[in-house]
Amino acid sequence: MKSRVLPVTAHNLPSEHPRLSMRLALWLLESPRLGHSASIKRLAGRLLKQPARQGVVVAQSRLGQLLCRDCGNARDRRIGLELLRQAARSGDARAQLELGRLYSQPRQREPQQARHWLELAAAQGSHEAARLLGRLPKSA
The missing domain is CATH 1.25.40 (Serine Threonine Protein Phosphatase 5, Tetratricopeptide repeat)
Incomplete structure (x- = not known):
């Protein structure tokens, strides 16, 4: 069988x-x-x-x-x-980057949170996070 x-x-x-x-x-x-x-x-x-x-x-x-x-x-x-x-x-850089992306989108629009998470991801070597940080308004 x-x-x-x-x-x-x-x-x-x-x-x-x-x-x-x-x-x-x-x-x-x-x-x-x-x-x-x-x-x-x-x-x-x-x-x-x-x-x-x-x-x-x-x-x-x-x-x-x-x-x-x-x-x-x-x-x-x-x-x-x-x-x-x-x-x-x-400390997960991928999650930090994703949160930064989400908080910088118009639906969420929380630039201070976006900056916080993107800075953490960039500090871990994320080039994408560093690029997105450059696009955030300076006052955030």
């Missing part, structure tokens, strides 16, 4: 392997072919949820980015923003 291989989903991945699920999610998101698909982003979001809840900074950062960039509802964006804040406070 042939053994049947089940497709990997967030539901059949063992919950005791959060690091494996996180690594799979990051791989999916960084894949040039797969990373832009809405269904892959949903799967990656589900895979990142448990590690993010457990305080894994990289998972908080990537899930926060997903929720802020790719979700249409305000509740998910609020959760994403909070996850980004947690990761940024823990």
Whole structure:
């Protein structure tokens, strides 16, 4: 009898392997072919949820980015923003850069917050953060 291989989903991945699920999610998101698909982003979001809840900074950062960039509802964006804040406070330059971007957008428009997070990201070597800092008004 042939053994049947089940497709990997967030539901059949063992919950005791959060690091494996996180690594799979990051791989999916960084894949040039797969990373832009809405269904892959949903799967990656589900895979990142448990590690993010457990305080894994990289998972908080990537899930926060997903929720802020790719979700249409305000509740998910609020959760994403909070996850980004947690990761940024823990020193994640990617989260700091993303917060700086978000706070400098017209919808959020908090230039002092944008400057704060972009300065932290730039101090860690982010060229993008340094570029965005140059675009902020001097009074911010």
